[in-house]
Amino acid sequence: MIEVKHVHYAYTIGKKGKRTDVPVLRDVNFEIRKGEITAIAGKSGSGKSTLLNLLSGFISVDSGMITINGKDVTGLSEKGWSSFRLEHIGFVFQNYELIPGLTALENIELPMVLKGENQRLRREKAEKMLRKVGLEHQSSHYPNELSGGQQQRVSIGRALINEPAIIFADEPTGSLDSETEQDILTLIRTLNEEKNITFVLITHDHEVASRADRRLTLTDGRLTEERGEYSEAK
Amino acid sequence: MKLSDQVQFTMRNMRKNKLRIFMTVLATTMGSAFLIVLASVGFGLQSSLMEEASSHQPLTQIQIWDRYESDELQGIDERTIEEIKELEHIRTVVPRGMVYHMDVSPSVTLEDYMSGAQVIVTDFEAEKDSNLSLSEGDFPASENEILVGYHFSESLISPEAAEQRTDPEDPYFAPEEGDYSGSVLGKNITVSFTNQESGEIVEEETFTIAGITAAPSRDWNRNGNIYVAGEFREHFMGLTGQEHMYTEINAHVTSVEHVENVTAELKEQGYSVYSISEELSSMNLFFNALKAGLIFVGTIAVLIASIGIFNTMTMAVTERTHEIGVMKALGANPAGIRRMFLMESGAIGLMGTLFGVVIAYAVSAASNVIIPAILEATTGTDTLNITFSAIPAELVLIAGLISVAVATVSGYRPALRATRVNVLQALRREA
Ligand SMILES: Nc1ncnc2c1ncn2[C@@H]1O[C@H](COP(=O)(O)OP(=O)(O)OP(=O)(O)O)[C@@H](O)[C@H]1O
Numbered sequence: 200m201i202e203v204k205h206v207h208y209a210y211t212i213g214k215k216g217k218r219t220d221v222p223v224l225r226d227v228n229f230e231i232r233k234g235e236i237t238a239i240a241g242k243s244g245s246g247k248s249t250l251l252n253l254l255s256g257f258i259s260v261d262s263g264m265i266t267i268n269g270k271d272v273t274g275l276s277e278k279g280w281s282s283f284r285l286e287h288i289g290f291v292f293q294n295y296e297l298i299p300g301l302t303a304l305e306n307i308e309l310p311m312v313l314k315g316e317n318q319r320l321r322r323e324k325a326e327k328m329l330r331k332v333g334l335e336h337q338s339s340h341y342p343n344e345l346s347g348g349q350q351q352r353v354s355i356g357r358a359l360i361n362e363p364a365i366i367f368a369d370e371p372t373g374s375l376d377s378e379t380e381q382d383i384l385t386l387i388r389t390l391n392e393e394k395n396i397t398f399v400l401i402t403h404d405h406e407v408a409s410r411a412d413r414r415l416t417l418t419d420g421r422l423t424e425e426r427g428e429y430s431e432a433k
Numbered sequence: 434m435k436l437s438d439q440v441q442f443t444m445r446n447m448r449k450n451k452l453r454i455f456m457t458v459l460a461t462t463m464g465s466a467f468l469i470v471l472a473s474v475g476f477g478l479q480s481s482l483m484e485e486a487s488s489h490q491p492l493t494q495i496q497i498w499d500r501y502e503s504d505e506l507q508g509i510d511e512r513t514i515e516e517i518k519e520l521e522h523i524r525t526v527v528p529r530g531m532v533y534h535m536d537v538s539p540s541v542t543l544e545d546y547m548s549g550a551q552v553i554v555t556d557f558e559a560e561k562d563s564n565l566s567l568s569e570g571d572f573p574a575s576e577n578e579i580l581v582g583y584h585f586s587e588s589l590i591s592p593e594a595a596e597q598r599t600d601p602e603d604p605y606f607a608p609e610e611g612d613y614s615g616s617v618l619g620k621n622i623t624v625s626f627t628n629q630e631s632g633e634i635v636e637e638e639t640f641t642i643a644g645i646t647a648a649p650s651r652d653w654n655r656n657g658n659i660y661v662a663g664e665f666r667e668h669f670m671g672l673t674g675q676e677h678m679y680t681e682i683n684a685h686v687t688s689v690e691h692v693e694n695v696t697a698e699l700k701e702q703g704y705s706v707y708s709i710s711e712e713l714s715s716m717n718l719f720f721n722a723l724k725a726g727l728i729f730v731g732t733i734a735v736l737i738a739s740i741g742i743f744n745t746m747t748m749a750v751t752e753r754t755h756e757i758g759v760m761k762a763l764g765a766n767p768a769g770i771r772r773m774f775l776m777e778s779g780a781i782g783l784m785g786t787l788f789g790v791v792i793a794y795a796v797s798a799a800s801n802v803i804i805p806a807i808l809e810a811t812t813g814t815d816t817l818n819i820t821f822s823a824i825p826a827e828l829v830l831i832a833g834l835i836s837v838a839v840a841t842v843s844g845y846r847p848a849l850r851a852t853r854v855n856v857l858q859a860l861r862r863e864a
């Protein structure tokens with residue numbers, strides 16, 4: 200499903216004339232199979248977000264190759280990436296990133312709007328999704344009228360609405376209390392089992408990482424793998 | 434993203450900042466109203482002057498004087514008239530000819546009254562085709578029926594009144610000396626040809642007045658002529674000894690745009706011609722230059738308004754950076770994002786233009802009332818029936834195109850900036 204080969208990435212900092220490279224990822228290699236929940240762990244600043252941003256096309260690799268869903272996305276243009284994301288990837292962010300001017304229902308509808316679905320179908324699907332994430336009573340709430348956990352549910356609904364094969368989540372529970380965190384993780388697990396969606400989540404929380412099928416750890420820009428308890432149970 | 438959704442998003446965004454949008458639309462409104470009002474002066478004066486010029490001669494009329502062939506005056510006869518009629522785009526040719534006072538002179542009498550009227554031979558069919566209008570009666574139906582000019586009755590003088598004149602021998606007298614009262618319609622007149630030397634009457638013809646022409650378009654013009662059917666041309670020529678009797682030939686062209694061609698064709702064939710359209714074309718050139726200049730100056734006002742649009746759109750993009758970032762992250766097409774911003778600036782331009790047009794019409798109507806009133810009050814003249822400001826559809830179209838284009842262009846850079854929003858920076862900044 201996702202294949203990463205010899206990926207290198209360095210940030211360039213400093214003004215003209217005094218530029219320095221900050222290497223973040225060094226020869227990263229891994230493969231993620233369809234339907235897996237993979238946690239990427241590592242210390243703060245180890246490059247977890249950087250790796251996910253590369254997989255999302257927000258930045259592009261210095262060298263190496265990334266294949267998603269059988270497609271080599273390494274050299275994709277901005278436009279190519281936007282339609283690829285719309286089609287194949289759902290996003291859940293630590294800060295939810297809902298649009299403040301849209302209601303819960305409208306936020307969930309947004310990816311379908313971007314895709315050009317017609318209004319009736321959109322409404323219908325979005326309402327169903329709201330029920331699935333347990334927010335049928337909050338459909339007309341604006342993001343600032345929802346709790347953190349509720350906002351994250353909306354954002355999960357939004358990530359799922361176009362039925363992508365993959366969902367990327369950068370610290371999806373990072374801003375939530377541990378009880379809400381458990382709810383969200385259970386929701387993710389249910390969706391994974393129902394729809395066989397591949398999840399890649401970033402976390403520095405051991406508890407969260409331990410509920411994934413696989414655990415990849417980034418240290419000094421290199422990746423190592425540990426088996427999670429769920430995969431052992433399987 | 435579907436167009437209807439883009440429109441909806443754009444409208445939602447615009448509603449969020451009503452005051453800012455309102456101020457920008459206001460600036461655009463003022464700019465485009467200024468442009469239209471300024472240019473309307475050019476359009477107004479042009480159409481007034483054109484109307485003025487064409488009021489005493491129809492635009493489709495070409496006057497034909499003479500004909501030269503290798504620098505020799507050829508004169509005009511029946512055959513040449515027929516030739517002109519054969520030309521393309523000619524609707525009709527009115528061949529008027531004046532009967533001169535020569536050795537044998539015509540004089541006109543009605544009952545006892547004498548008249549100094551000129552006798553003119555013409556072709557009534559052609560007169561009818563050239564839209565000669567009558568104030569009373571009808572076009573002659575038979576050879577012995579005639580038309581008379583609007584002021585004909587004023588040219589009639591009784592023998593008693595004639596005797597009181599300082600010089601009773603003078604055949605020309607002022608209209609106020611005439612003392613005929615009542616309508617001349619249906620009356621009989623006699624045209625007698627007198628040998629100037631012997632005083633002997635050579636010939637007398639009696640006609641019935643079938644119709645009276647409409648008043649000349651300018652009130653200082655007088656028309657006391659009598660118009661006789663063309664059948665008498667040869668006969669009268671024989672009496673007076675005139676070589677030809679075509680003194681006022683007017684060709685009427687089917688429509689204004691052919692005047693130029695036909696005029697050129699006639700000149701080519703050696704005719705000396707005059708058409709008001711030809712005169713007007715140099716005037717038009719001047720006015721077109723004037724209008725272009727006014728539109729150019731007006732466009733500067735629109736450009737100033739466009740600075741406001743640029744500002745508003747730049748702020749809108751900055752404000753919405755986060756939202757744009759989220760949409761791009763989710764997979765929004767950059768072109769779609771750009772289009773939404775262009776729609777917003779285009780909508781500002783369009784609204785500004787619409788209000789601008791409405792205001793311009795109001796200002797134009799007001800200035801047409803107020804400016805003549807002021808001029809009358811200050812200069813004391815009251816003959817000013819000039820339209821100062823006119824807004825034809827083409828001006829609205831030109832101004833609309835300029836305003837909307839300028840608005841879209843000034844919104845283009847901000848829109849481009851919107852598409853270049855960096856997803857990661859936008860998300861990190863946080864709403
Ligand atoms: N835009 C940037 N410019 C320069 N350096 C950056 C930039 N973004 C991140 N870095 C550097 O790259 C390294 C990896 O950052 P990244 O955000 O990937 O870490 P992370 O593992 O996600 O950390 P956290 O757990 O705190 O989110 C850090 O050392 C950071 O300083």
Ligand SMILES: [Mg+2]
Binds near residue numbers: 248369
């Ligand atoms: Mg991070």
